[in-house]
Amino acid sequence: MVDGKAVEGFPTPSRKNEFFSKTMIEWGWPEYALPTYIKSHIHPETLDKSKGEYVLVPTFRLPTLIHSRSGNAKWLYEISNRNPVWMHPEDARKFNLKTGDLVKMNTDIGYFVDKVWVTEGMKPGVVACSHHLGRWRRPEDQTGNRWATNTVSIKNDGKGGWKMSTISGIKPFESKDKDSSRIFWSDGGVHQNITFPVHPDPISGMHCWHQRVRIEKAGPEDKYGDIFVDTNKSMEIYREWLKMTRPAPGPGGLRRPLWFKRALRPVDETYYFENMTENGTLKPGVGNK
């Protein structure tokens, strides 16, 4: 009620801005009843700088590309075709790296080998790499997105170990479009996301993209674009993060607060565990009002 009139307000239990969230308390997170600061998984306290551990910001977008949907746009790849690791000169000195040198970025499940771009446009102590680049196809695949894709070989040891290496970069090709024979770029960048483990936030469910990486100068056996991942480690990290959750049920046997939005919202009765059968639908007689 505002000035004696009933007004819409906001779609929350109090119809107001909820500075205080009873929902957070009821669902097992009383420490977050109020707006607060939560230390990240890549807070400096969790990184061992003496071992070369840094935070990698892998999320920034380029205005000229769009995720993995623009590999078919020659003008856009003509503008943007590689994704080096941004590094401040102070940090580059520590590793004895200069622009163009190869750097091995070790994640919790594997690594990728990329070039470094030494720039004062990066905060010291933080490194970053744009995510749009490093598109690939294997020799056996249909040709696609040749403006954007490296040709790679992928080897699987059958025990969870996966190795990707670049056979060739981007090359000019003959087609009905004369521009395809004029491709002058050869470097398609490096696929970094595939070397990241899953990091589900126990509350929002968001994948927490920033990575703890151990940076080292690439060795003589490391080649540009090399990627390695052990999917056993992927599962381990998944389980570690899963342990941080505080599962349903919440108050009243609910699986989710009724007032929360949900994509493709099912009928309200499905929110109660007691109403459900094993194959995920309502028990007979429930919800047939």
Place this chain on the structure above:
Amino acid sequence: MTKKPGFIERLAESIGIIPNLHQNRELDLPHLTQTTDLTSFPPPEKWDDWVEYEAKAHPKREQKHYQIIPTTCFNCESACGLTAFIDKETGQVRKFEGNPYHPASRGRNCAKGPATINQITDPDRILYPLKRKGKRGSGEWERVTWDQVLDDISGRIRKALQEGRNNEIAYHVGRPGHEGYMDRILQSWNIDGHNSHTNICSSGARFGYAIWYGYDRPSPDHAHAKVILLISAHLESGHYFNPHAQRIIEAKMKGAKLITMDPRLSNTASMSDYWMPSYPGSEAAVLLAMAKIILDEGLYNRAYMEQWVNWNEFLEHMHPGTPVTFENYIEKLRETYAEYTPEYAYEESGVRPEMIRETARLIGEAGEQFATHNWRSAGSGNLGGWAVARTLHFLNVLTGSVGTKGGTMPSEWNKFKPSFFAKPPAQKFWNELHFPNEYPLAFFEMSFLLPHFLKEGRGKMDVYFSRVFNPVWTYPDGFSWIEAFSDESKFGLHAALTPTWSETAFFADYVLPMGLASERHDINSYETHSGKWIAFRQPVLREAARRNGKPVTFTWESNPGEVWEEDEFWIELSWRIDPDGSLGIREHFLSPYRPGEKVNIDEYYQYIFERVPGLPAAAEKEGLNPLDYMKKFGAFEIEPHCYHQNLNEVNADVLGVQKWMSGPGG
């Protein structure tokens, strides 16, 4: 400007030393002037026959005749307006420019809009439906017919539905691009089968907003702000980058101050008045230090907070015994955040305390004209990243800039929700592969854990559609996706709906080519600014065929090869899943205009456009029906501004029902 040739020039032309560029002077085309916004675009009355000189024929003056048909871009999420220039001689799209009638992009585009022409003419594009030969992922494919595709997939879905295996069917979407279309399809099948990319994208920020006020996205009114605070590079690449960027610069030209947190000297940071290269994950500490200064220095908006914050609940629960007065609330607030000094924030973030103080005072002074934005970046990078949006919105609450002119609105105030014919009821299934018990508060589906859940034996996917979606490449841990996709006991049938090859399509059973921006239908409406609008993404060659008196039944007939239109695909598939109507699916696909007949795509959009407030009247003025108006202009502004919707009066009876408790997304 035309310049008269000089004597030497004329002489050289006459004896053929240089080409004669001055013949046919009388055919000069009018120059498009820059005096107002619209005159730099071809006027709509000439859109059916627009004449331009052919650039490639230069220096010759060769005239080209075009038919101009609007659509919207399908590269990023903004859906900016495009106009397709169709060469009247070849019948092919020659180029894309901006649509001046689009209320969000206003005729301007980023590089990705005009590059749509590259995507359409890409020599590597997929033109026919393909089915794998040999092992999944082996790279061998054969061409099949759409009839085979539709029969095979619909039969498999029908069987799963008949056996109660509804939870084994899912549609996993990358860029949706439409409004509610797929919800309607999936609910008509009674499946909890929507999976999205949102939890690798924006659900961190969404949660931070939703826990405050139920709405899950911010809609900053940049154009009218005095101070703009951006978490990351929204001026060059954030959500709604092009519509936002033009309005941020407009505000700056009027004197607004721009504050940006970004560890990178992005284009945005370089255009900012205050660049805060904060350590990743420390953003909330800086925002709370700003809040503390606003509180300590009395810069908060008392009237707004007293009315619109649940401070009484806070005092009752967390400080029982303290009299429930606003003064006590402020006192307790100041105690709560006492430790967030600018010096503490500096230790966490590296942002100088003086800059935090200075910007906090600017924000306090901006008051209701304070626009903020967090979408991905910090919200999606960090454990607890949702706290960034939560502490950012705290600043909007303190300054009373929630839903004000120059402030930050909830997205839903700016977004149009279409009305559908024969809307199916909500599904009676809950799929725990999407919303598992461990994550009761997860704002969207736990989509990036799907391979891990399947490996743990939590279920299987019998029919799985990946749609403009490339988890092998875009998601974390892509090799786990390859492992899961390669295992037919985990994914029974994988159909990739995609205009182009992708790392995920390599591991599909069917690769089904769907239209690009100018080859498909969608309705778009996004929170790009203070207004509310809709736009129509339409297959431009289909519309050209209609205007030229050669209408087609199915859009693929006017698309290259056999590239299908996706809306039509889902109608045909749904129709075949339920051949006799016994599953209760067909009834949702009957034409609202021709009883008993299958709906066609024009009717689907006609029904929606007839119900857009103000559109029928605007169309009538042009002598058009609402559908033809949208086909002609491509966009419509429903409202220029949508401020203060929380003050809309409601009927007291509605209050009693507490309809909001069943959720605004319902």
